[in-house]
Amino acid sequence: xxxKTIKWEKLDNAxxxxxxxxxxxxxxxxxxxxxxxxxxxxxxxxxxLNAVLPKLPGFKVTLKHGFFxxxxxxxxxxxxxxxxxxxxxxxxxxxxxxxxYLFSVTYFGKRINLEVFHVLADGVGGINFLLELTYHxxxxxxxxxxxxxxxxxxxxxxxxxxxxxKYYDPENKxxxxxxxxxxIRGEKMLPGELGLMQGSMSVSQLKTVCNMYEVSINxxxxxxxVWALFHENMQNKKPIRVAxxxxxxxxxxxxxxxxxxxxVSAEFVPKRMDYTFEEILGAVTxxxxxxxxxxxxxxxxxxNVANEKNIITKAVPLLLKNIAVRSIYRKAALAxxxxxxxxxxxxxxxxxxxxxESFYAVLSMSLGQSIKGTICSYGDKLFFTFSSNxxxxxxxxxxxxxxxxxxxxxxxxxNGVYDEQM
Amino acid sequence: MNKCKQCNVYITDDVKICPxxxxxxxxxxxxxxxxxxxxxxxxxxxxxxxxxxFLAASIVVETILVTINFYMGHETxxxxxxxxxxxxxxxxxxxxxxxxxxxxxxxxxxTLLTAILIIAMDINTGYEAWSTNYVFPISLGLLNxxxxxxxxxxxxxxxxxxxxxxxxxAITALSLILIPLGIITKxxxxxxxxxxxxxxxxxxxxxxxxxxxxELRHRFHINR
Numbered sequence: 175x176x177x178k179t180i181k182w183e184k185l186d187n188a189x190x191x192x193x194x195x196x197x198x199x200x201x202x203x204x205x206x207x208x209x210x211x212x213x214x215x216x217x218x219x220x221x222x223l224n225a226v227l228p229k230l231p232g233f234k235v236t237l238k239h240g241f242f243x244x245x246x247x248x249x250x251x252x253x254x255x256x257x258x259x260x261x262x263x264x265x266x267x268x269x270x271x272x273x274x275y276l277f278s279v280t281y282f283g284k285r286i287n288l289e290v291f292h293v294l295a296d297g298v299g300g301i302n303f304l305l306e307l308t309y310h311x312x313x314x315x316x317x318x319x320x321x322x323x324x325x326x327x328x329x330x331x332x333x334x335x336x337x338x339x340k341y342y343d344p345e346n347k348x349x350x351x352x353x354x355x356x357x358i359r360g361e362k363m364l365p366g367e368l369g370l371m372q373g374s375m376s377v378s379q380l381k382t383v384c385n386m387y388e389v390s391i392n393x394x395x396x397x398x399x400v401w402a403l404f405h406e407n408m409q410n411k412k413p414i415r416v417a418x419x420x421x422x423x424x425x426x427x428x429x430x431x432x433x434x435x436x437x438v439s440a441e442f443v444p445k446r447m448d449y450t451f452e453e454i455l456g457a458v459t460x461x462x463x464x465x466x467x468x469x470x471x472x473x474x475x476x477x478n479v480a481n482e483k484n485i486i487t488k489a490v491p492l493l494l495k496n497i498a499v500r501s502i503y504r505k506a507a508l509a510x511x512x513x514x515x516x517x518x519x520x521x522x523x524x525x526x527x528x529x530x531e532s533f534y535a536v537l538s539m540s541l542g543q544s545i546k547g548t549i550c551s552y553g554d555k556l557f558f559t560f561s562s563n564x565x566x567x568x569x570x571x572x573x574x575x576x577x578x579x580x581x582x583x584x585x586x587x588x589n590g591v592y593d594e595q596m
Numbered sequence: 597m598n599k600c601k602q603c604n605v606y607i608t609d610d611v612k613i614c615p616x617x618x619x620x621x622x623x624x625x626x627x628x629x630x631x632x633x634x635x636x637x638x639x640x641x642x643x644x645x646x647x648x649x650f651l652a653a654s655i656v657v658e659t660i661l662v663t664i665n666f667y668m669g670h671e672t673x674x675x676x677x678x679x680x681x682x683x684x685x686x687x688x689x690x691x692x693x694x695x696x697x698x699x700x701x702x703x704x705x706x707t708l709l710t711a712i713l714i715i716a717m718d719i720n721t722g723y724e725a726w727s728t729n730y731v732f733p734i735s736l737g738l739l740n741x742x743x744x745x746x747x748x749x750x751x752x753x754x755x756x757x758x759x760x761x762x763x764x765x766a767i768t769a770l771s772l773i774l775i776p777l778g779i780i781t782k783x784x785x786x787x788x789x790x791x792x793x794x795x796x797x798x799x800x801x802x803x804x805x806x807x808x809x810x811e812l813r814h815r816f817h818i819n820r
Contacts, residue, residue, distance in 0.1 A: 180807075182814050239759070240815045247814060260634050282634060364644075371615065373605070434809045455740075571603060571616040578604040585597075588615045589633040 183235075185293060187338035187479050188433035192293040193237060193244045194499040195541075201266040201366055205536040206300045206517070206550075207285050208308050210529055214281040215315060220256040222310040223279055228252045230303055232295055232334055232431040236274035242492055243527040244293075249274045256280070259287060262368045263561070263589070264538035267291050268284050279307070282529070286311070292433070297517045297535065298421060299431040304533075305522065312529050322565060337428035338365075338479050346469075347476035355415040355511045356407055357542050360564045369591040371560040371570045376521075379553055379582045392418075392516050395549055395558060397458040399514055400442050400453050402572035408447045415439040417510040418462065422475065423520075425468045435476045438465045439510055453458060507541040517550040524583045527553075536561045545569055567592060598622070624752045647689060655684040676720055684713045704739060704760065725781045728774060733786040734773075740764050740793050747800065755804070755811040761797045768793050 185193075223582040227234050235246040251273040267278055267289065276291040288304045295303070312318060363369065377391075384394045390555035394417055403414050414439060417437045428434055440458050464470075487495070520533045534557040535548040545562040560570045578584045598607045598621040600614035607614055609632075612621055643697045658679045665675035687709055711732045718727035743761050747754040768790045774780040812818075 180810065180814075184817070238756075238819045242817050243803065245814055245817065258634075260636070262636055283630060285632075367636075402645045488814060567616050574605050574616060575603050583606065584604075585608050586600075586603075586614075586616060587608045587632065590609070591636070593609075593611055595615075 181231075182238075183246050183334060184335040184336070185244055185246065186430075186432040186434070187482055187592065188435065189293040189295070190243070190293065190482060191499060191503060191544060194496040195503050196266070196291065196293075198266045199314055200540050201264055201420055201538045202540070203264040203267055203538050204292060204297070204300065205263045205287055205289045205291050206297070206304050206481075206533065207287045207535070208304060208533050209285045209531045210308075210312075211284065211466070212529070213284055214286055214311075216258070216281065218314045219279065219281055219307075219311050220253075222307055222314055223256055224253050226303075226306045226310050230306065232299060233275070233277055233290075233303055235276070235294070236269055237276060237291075237293060239492060242488065242490070242495070244492070251275070254278055258282065259285075262366060262591075263287070263370060263536045264289060264368060265366065277303075295431055296419070296421070296433045296435045297515060298423065298434070301517065301520060302431055305520075307522060308530070309526055312526050316529065318525050326334050333429045334432055335428065335430045336432060337422065337426060337430045337434045338475060339413070339430070341422075341426040341472065341475060342479035342483075343472055343476045344480060344483075346473055347480050348470075348473035349477050352505055352509050353399050354412065354508050356403065356410050356412040357508065358403070358407070358511060358569070360544070360566050362501050362544065363563045363565060363591065367562075367563060367591060368536075368539065368589075369560075369562050369567075370589040371562070371567060371592070372534060372587045373534070373558045373574050374585045374587070375556050375558070377554045377578065378555050382558060383580045387455060389455065391556070392549065393459045393462055394455070394516050395516075395547075396440050397455040398451075398461065398560055398573055398576050399512070399547055400440060400458050401449075401454045401576060402569045403511055404442065404449065404454060405572045406568050408444075411444055413441055413443045415441045415510045417513040419513070419515045420466055420471060422471060425471055426475075436471060437476065437510075437513075438462070438471075438474070440465075501533070504541060507543065510543065512546055513537060513540075514547040514549065517548060519551045522552075532557065534559050539563050647686070650689065651686060654686060658682060673720065675715065680713055680716055681713070684709065703742065704763065707735050707739050728780045729782040730785055732771070733768070733789040736764055736768050737789040737792055740789070740796055744796060755807060756809060758797065758800055758804070758808065759815065761793065763798060765790070765793045766798060 192202045201267045231248075234249055236249040236251075238245055238247050241476050254272045254275045254277070259280040267276055269276060272278060276294050278289045280289070284306060286304070288300060288307065290300045290303070305436045378488070380394070382461045384391050387394060389397070394419060400414050402415055403416075406508075417439050419435045420438050422428070422434045422436060423430075426434075440462050442454055442457050442461070490498070515535070515537060517533070517535045522530055532550065532555050533552045534548050536559055537546040537548055539546065544564045545560060546562075548557075548559045550557050550559070558573075560573075562570070574584050574586065598611075600607055600617065600619055600621055601604070602617045602619045603614055605614075605616065607621060608609065613619065614621055661675040661678050665673060688706065711727075714731045715727040718724065718731075740761065743757045743764070747757050747817065750757075768786065771780070771786055772783075772790070775783045775786075780786055801812070804811070
């Protein structure tokens with residue numbers, strides 16, 4: 175009988191960075207959680223994971239060191255064990271203690287958490303996985319769905335194309351800003367700790383306010399974050415830059431479950447101390463609108479791919495490449511004050527809607543960025559989740575106060591870290 | 597649910613103080629008592645505390661010993677050995693409780709650390725090169741033997757040990773530079789170990805057949 179060939183694949187352009195810089199202190203792990211209307215049953219969740227994983231080849235892999243590049247290899251080990259959540263969010267996923275897998279599934283009360291090492295997929299890929307897992311779990315528990323005990327959504331794809339390479343234009347490339355941005359400093363939590371401060375609000379109330387300002391929800395929330403950063407650091411005249419990962423799929427048709435996003439920096443350069451919220455909202459919105467165009471996105475995409483395709487880069491051994499990548503990353507990371515990612519409005523299959531209460535996402539900390547935000551909505555409920563390793567919560571306070579001052583009801587919830595510090 | 601009048605937001609947690617501004621909440625009502633997040637008191641925190649206590653105690657002990665060594669006559673710096681052992685113990689504990697890194701690489705790092713300790717002892721006793729002539733190459737040879745054992749015992753991931761073998765060949769080959777520098781004075785052992793590591797790797801590739809070649813193709817990113 176012929177030996178079964180182990181499948182392998184290269185990392186996509188965005189993923190190349192993550193293994194080089196990831197570690198205990200900068201995990202590059204993100205979390206997407208779904209809260210159901212009932213407590214989670216561990217045995218059903220494990221059964222659902224075991225059934226779903228083979229359908230999602232992009233997650234059924236392990237990361238290996240090549241001599242020139244990292245690469246994925248098919249992982250035929252047992253799926254990782256579903257566990258009760260017992261640690262801070264977005265901890266480092268050690269493949270050696272996780273059957274070689276680069277994601278983990280935990281639960282707590284009514285919540286299922288999927289934590290993914292960013293090398294595997296972006297938020298779209300993560301949501302795809304979490305939805306499949308949730309559908310399958312609910313189908314097992316409630317005997318609903320097409321098969322009454324299993325469920326595979328027709329929207330699910332196993333596409334593993336590197337879309338960066340498909341849309342790369344070697345003649346049309348432009349680099350990122352590298353000038354140092356405002357860096358938020360302050361007393362920090364112990365290594366590994368992460369505080370969550372979540373504000374949930376009504377999407378319809380938000381839309382009313384955004385219509386009044388003539389901006390989108392994303393522009394409003396990013397601008398409010400920039401305003402909060404400015405408000406708490408008025409004396410500092412360094413540019414405030416918030417990196418906004420842009421999902422490229424709407425601009426460049428792709429159904430890949432790999433990473434397919436680039437970073438755009440929403441920039442505000444303060445010159446005085448008395449800006450109003452409206453002034454900052456206008457400046458940030460204009461900046462975002464100028465940068466998020468198909469042509470501008472293609473320029474940045476092409477710049478990223480050009481570096482990967484460079485013949486010298488290709489020939490350098492991985493060990494040296496990692497050193498260079500870390501050095502370049504250090505420079506690029508300090509050019510942004512923070513990151514806000516928008517997962518968007520999550521839609522679920524109609525038969526499962528009544529079992530699902532909400533979704534939220536969490537980003538881990540990275541070099542120079544001690545506070546980050548994620549936007550995620552489901553139905554009429556939007557979560558803005560701050561993750562931070564700073565002990566003070568003054569930026570979160572300024573952010574949510576501004577939203578509340580605009581007439582939106584804000585409901586605050588934390589993961590208890592801030593109560594422990596008091 | 598409570599409202600913070602300072603922040604003008606509702607607080608859904610079961611707390612008496614606003615997590616945003618630390619103001620006391622008025623009309624505190626008790627929540628549903630259901631915890632939404634776990635209480636994280638990780639074992640890691642205790643291990644980290646233990647390590648810090650060990651480090652502090654080691655520094656105190658070493659300082660006392662160096663002082664005693666100095667005043668009691670310092671023909672031999674025995675306190676230096678104690679310091680080395682303490683540093684060695686500290687790093688070994690760190691390796692043992694490290695959350696990251698594979699067992700393979702911790703094994704290589706642990707062995708190299710031991711070799712460095714022994715070389716330092718040799719230097720401290722007048723450097724007769726016994727550490728570089730024998731202990732260092734034998735350590736590499738033992739690691740190579742261990743890789744063979746692990747290939748048979750961990751059969752589902754035997755290919756990964758080929759990388760350890762290649763690394764050992766590279767370290768042993770690079771160590772040959774120490775011969776003209778006079779650091780290795782009797783090169784016979786290091787040469788034998790180099791031959792041993794190369795033969796082990798070649799044998800692994802031959803016995804491993806197509807799987808071994810596939811592993812190497814993957815590692816070198818060669819598409820076929």
